[in-house]
Amino acid sequence: xxxxxxxxxxxxxxxxxxxxxxxxxxxxxxxxxxxxxxxxxxxxxxxxxxxxxxxxxxxxxxxxxxxxxxxxxxxxxxxxxxxxxxxxxxxxxxxxxxxxxxxxxxxxxxxxxxxxxxxxxxxxxxxxxxxxxxxxxxxxxxxxxxxxxxxxxxxxxxxxxxxxxxxxxxxxxxxxxxxxxxxxxxxxxxxxxxxxxxxxxxxxxxxxxxxxxxxxxxxxxxxxxxxxxxxxxxxxxxxx
Amino acid sequence: xxxxxxxxxxxxxxxxxxxxxxxxxxxxxxxxxxxxxxxxxxxxxxxxxxxxxxxxxxxxxxxxxxxxxxxxxxxxxxxxxxxxxxxxxxxxxxxxxxxxxxxxxxxxxxxxxxxxxxxxxxxxxxxxxxxxxxxxxxxxxxxxxxxxxxxxxxxxxxxxxxxxxxxxxxxxxxxxxxxxxxxxxxxxxxxxxxxxxxxxxxxxxxxxxxxxxxxxxxxxxxxxxxxxxxxxxxxxxxxx
DNA sequence: TAATAATGTGACCAACCAGTCATATGACCG
DNA sequence: CGGTCATATGACTGGTTGGTCACATTATTA
Numbered sequence: 001x002x003x004x005x006x007x008x009x010x011x012x013x014x015x016x017x018x019x020x021x022x023x024x025x026x027x028x029x030x031x032x033x034x035x036x037x038x039x040x041x042x043x044x045x046x047x048x049x050x051x052x053x054x055x056x057x058x059x060x061x062x063x064x065x066x067x068x069x070x071x072x073x074x075x076x077x078x079x080x081x082x083x084x085x086x087x088x089x090x091x092x093x094x095x096x097x098x099x100x101x102x103x104x105x106x107x108x109x110x111x112x113x114x115x116x117x118x119x120x121x122x123x124x125x126x127x128x129x130x131x132x133x134x135x136x137x138x139x140x141x142x143x144x145x146x147x148x149x150x151x152x153x154x155x156x157x158x159x160x161x162x163x164x165x166x167x168x169x170x171x172x173x174x175x176x177x178x179x180x181x182x183x184x185x186x187x188x189x190x191x192x193x194x195x196x197x198x199x200x201x202x203x204x205x206x207x208x209x210x211x212x213x214x215x216x217x218x219x220x221x222x223x224x225x226x227x228x229x230x231x232x233x234x235x236x237x238x239x240x
Numbered sequence: 241x242x243x244x245x246x247x248x249x250x251x252x253x254x255x256x257x258x259x260x261x262x263x264x265x266x267x268x269x270x271x272x273x274x275x276x277x278x279x280x281x282x283x284x285x286x287x288x289x290x291x292x293x294x295x296x297x298x299x300x301x302x303x304x305x306x307x308x309x310x311x312x313x314x315x316x317x318x319x320x321x322x323x324x325x326x327x328x329x330x331x332x333x334x335x336x337x338x339x340x341x342x343x344x345x346x347x348x349x350x351x352x353x354x355x356x357x358x359x360x361x362x363x364x365x366x367x368x369x370x371x372x373x374x375x376x377x378x379x380x381x382x383x384x385x386x387x388x389x390x391x392x393x394x395x396x397x398x399x400x401x402x403x404x405x406x407x408x409x410x411x412x413x414x415x416x417x418x419x420x421x422x423x424x425x426x427x428x429x430x431x432x433x434x435x436x437x438x439x440x441x442x443x444x445x446x447x448x449x450x451x452x453x454x455x456x457x458x459x460x461x462x463x464x465x466x467x468x469x470x471x472x473x474x475x476x477x478x479x480x
Numbered sequence: 481t482a483a484t485a486a487t488g489t490g491a492c493c494a495a496c497c498a499g500t501c502a503t504a505t506g507a508c509c510g
Numbered sequence: 511c512g513g514t515c516a517t518a519t520g521a522c523t524g525g526t527t528g529g530t531c532a533c534a535t536t537a538t539t540a
Binding site: 027028029031032088114117118119141144148149150151154155158159161162164165166167168169170172173201204205208209210211212213214215216217 | 267268269271272328354357358359381384388389390391394395398399401402404405406407408409410412413441444445448449450451452453454455456457
């Protein structure tokens, strides 16, 4: 955690420093982030930096904490009950919520993703993010089987792995689209849950996981609005 | 490419240096790899290193090349014809081939994975690995639709993303299992394609993608041997 | 105003980095 | 033997790093 001095800073200056720091960490990975460069870009003295933060790692964990807080905030919203809406709708909600946080904080997300892949990991995170996610999806599949949404002959572990991979792949894709500017977030689209392009992609992806892609699949049902063929193009994304 | 001097080295010494180098790059990411540490661990002089390799990047791209070569070798084997065996069997074969390479060269794989995620990327790789993979899967889905294996109403782009995520997730999982020692490769199991645990996981995963996980899914057909519930445990992996 | 506390500052430090180069070693050839 | 050439060596360079600290400046008290 940063020193009190940092929080005593005038709001404007604090935000400006924070922005420089986030830029640095979003562009470079931990080892390559240079404190000297940060203080130069922020226009503050080296000594000041070390009055705000204990050391480099302190700063790093703080950024990761910011991301965790942002995620917690969204997930504490009106989360649907899986027993009520069904496991696939629940999955869709979770994925949308997750990506909503990512879209709202693209740089912090980038940092968090890098953190999850790095071998250096702050002590603050005892369980690797990936591992935790896998456990979550495994539980999800088990619950799904208990309430009959997921077929009983489905292998729990493999299904969880497929879930995790598919969902994170879609999320990463969306994040890339936003950071590269292919999907533009208009200011009035504050509530990212309602971004039609985002919702449509998840709807489609979850439907694929539920119904499969094979020729034997049922047509998408009413619960999942039929995906328009050009979902992505509609959001300004070229098909090729 | 390393200098000729490197290849003139006595085989044993060359291999030993290579091993140290691979260890270093598997443990650290590019920026954190230290040439000084490498020469210390390898017991050679700094000057010698720079007679073997032009610079740090030269060494790095050489390692990535080794991985590419290993992959090429496997993929040039008796690749099945998607038009003949169907798109899902083809996908399964490709995934198994990919993971076979990874299991054969776990450290190089780790380096390659890191390379794909890093922002620093050697000029040698013009197209990011992820992008190329995505294009590949997209073509795969299109072909699948043309020959009727994949339902025509499936969104190509989203399906490709789901494919990519699911397959890479399974691969990564298997790689983790091997590097952590949870799956043990016996020396006689040289042909990794025949490792039952590996085959079973891919069979299950691909079946999930084809048939879906929902309660409406068809039972796995004869073409995909019914997955035993305890596939992973059978390979020495605890379910939890 | 004087005293005290909080904050700002940048020269400085030891450690490390990638990369160089003059010199030494030894193998081969005539 | 002398000469040539490939290879081995590690002290050295110029630069950067994260972090420190004596001192200067400003804010807050009394």
